[in-house]
Amino acid sequence: MTTTAHFDRVTSALRAVEDVRPAIGAAPEAALFVGSGDSLSSALLATAFGHLAASSGDLTWTGRVPAGVRTVVGISHSGTSGATVRALRLATAAGLRTVAVTSNPDSPLAEAADEVQLVPNLGLEETVPCAGHLMLGLGVAAVCGVDTAGAAAELAALIDAQREPVESALAGSPAEAPSGISVLSLPELRGAADFWMLKLIEATGVVVRTVPLEESGHVDYFLGPQPHLALQLVGADGAERFARLATALESTGQTPLAVTLAAPAARNDRAGALFELAGAVAGTVFAEAVAARWGRPPFRGGAVNMDASHIKLDGHPVTA
Structure with a gap:
């Protein structure tokens, strides 16, 4: 695919997608945004708003939430990333507010959260993916209190x-x-x-x-x-x-x-x-x-196993 065609596909999809609509209560204070892979890149956007960002595994596999954190925001497009679901469950057990940013309202991540910020699916077939990150990033911005009306078209x-x-x-x-x-x-x-x-x-x-x-x-x-x-x-x-x-x-x-x-x-x-x-x-x-x-x-030309089962929540199918 040429670079022109690649850009055209992404921008056309963004101009057609519905806006991300803010869906939680007050913007969180002293929040920790967590995700894995592309979703961790989405979490990093929250640092510009004074929040922390970390790999989901930093919570899940240590069992600890950093001192001073009052809200944990878990980010996963499919809502089935195992470490991220477990991180929200850990935060709930610690008595913290939890928010999920996901495209899947019926996912384990959404079920584990007090509040859910849904994002639309951009609907692109990709070789090296970026569409999920774009939507999750707009969801993170919405959670942080940014007005996202018309943001997809502006992003395009x-x-x-x-x-x-x-x-x-x-x-x-x-x-x-x-x-x-x-x-x-x-x-x-x-x-x-x-x-x-x-x-x-x-x-x-x-x-x-x-x-x-x-x-x-x-x-x-x-x-x-x-x-x-x-x-x-x-x-x-x-x-x-x-x-x-x-x-x-x-x-x-x-x-x-x-x-x-x-x-x-x-x-x-x-x-x-x-x-x-x-x-x-x-x-x-x-x-x-x-x-x-x-x-x-x-x-690596298909040499890598792409089913991602090793990072998904046990017992849940692998989805995009």
């Missing part, structure tokens, strides 16, 4: 603006797969960077990690001699620092590649959440395209 327009940056990044990407990739970001795109990491791993099978911008200067500087790609997700903040660090990394044999995403004009909570989600789509399109360039078919 912002995704459209990422076409040229992705094409430019692809033109500058190496001809062959590196041994590893670092995805550098500042807070405005930290959730998007996490999603880039996931999609690059799924699409290419290359080892990928996320790195706060300044930390790359302390760590990536020493990588080598194997070829390493430093992807810089540049938004409205820190462009000069990104450029200076790229020069330093290049001097040590690294391959820095700036992806300057088109930031929204507004600087508010809603615009920030939509920018993160638009950045996530850009990462998905880039990952699939660069995998094709490097001859690395997604999910």
Whole structure:
């Protein structure tokens, strides 16, 4: 699929989908948002609103909720992610308020929660998925008190603006797969960077990690001699620092590649959440395209078992 066709499918679906409608009471205070995989990327969006985010397993497999947390928000598109369901059950046992963000009102996650923020299904067939994250991300924004009326259409327009940056990044990407990739970001795109990491791993099978911008200067500087790609997700903040660090990394044999995403004009909570989600789509399109360039078919060409039974709640069927 061409990058143009990929962008078109996502934006067309967003313009046709119903709005996410806020469905819980007061926005939570001192909340912990939990999810696994793509849903953890959705949880990270809540950190811009002063909340915490963590892997569901951090609660489930330690049996502890961080001190001071009053609400636990569990995120799962299917509502059957085992660690996330168990995390809400643990929170309930601790006497905390619980909220589920899911597309499935009849799921175990919805059943385990005091309140449910439903999100619509975008209805896309995808090789490397991003649709669920988009809807869950809008659900997280709604839980955090953002007005989501018309947000899907606004998100589609912002995704459209990422076409040229992705094409430019692809033109500058190496001809062959590196041994590893670092995805550098500042807070405005930290959730998007996490999603880039996931999609690059799924699409290419290359080892990928996320790195706060300044930390790359302390760590990536020493990588080598194997070829390493430093992807810089540049938004409205820190462009000069990104450029200076790229020069330093290049001097040590690294391959820095700036992806300057088109930031929204507004600087508010809603615009920030939509920018993160638009950045996530850009990462998905880039990952699939660069995998094709490097001859690395997604999910290792079908060699990986994709039934995901090892992360689903016991006794429940695997769904999208």
